[in-house]
Amino acid sequence: MSTITFRVSEAEKEFIQKMAEFNGVSVSELSRNNLLESLEDQIDLDLYEKARQAHRAKDESISLQEMKKVLDE
Incomplete structure (x- = not known):
């Protein structure tokens, strides 16, 4: 498995940990899941x-009404 590192402020780190x-x-699982979900949302959009x-x-x-006519035929 690969590792990706990114920098955050102390306040952001505490927030992410909480x-x-x-x-x-884990912080790793939270970050990975949210990042991938966000990227998938971008593709969907x-x-x-x-x-x-x-x-x-x-x-x-x-x-x-047109659909009903088509389905009745």
Whole structure:
């Protein structure tokens, strides 16, 4: 397993340690999980924005009434 180091202030260090303790995990686990979750959220947001732009470019939405007609046929 690799190691990544980053610098924080004393106050940030204390806060991170308290949050790790509060969550019942190590500082390493807390940092790793939150960092990876944040990066995954960025990817999800980017994919959402691209899908939204594609939808705007070619909107194929139909109304509820139109959908009912399609499903009844």
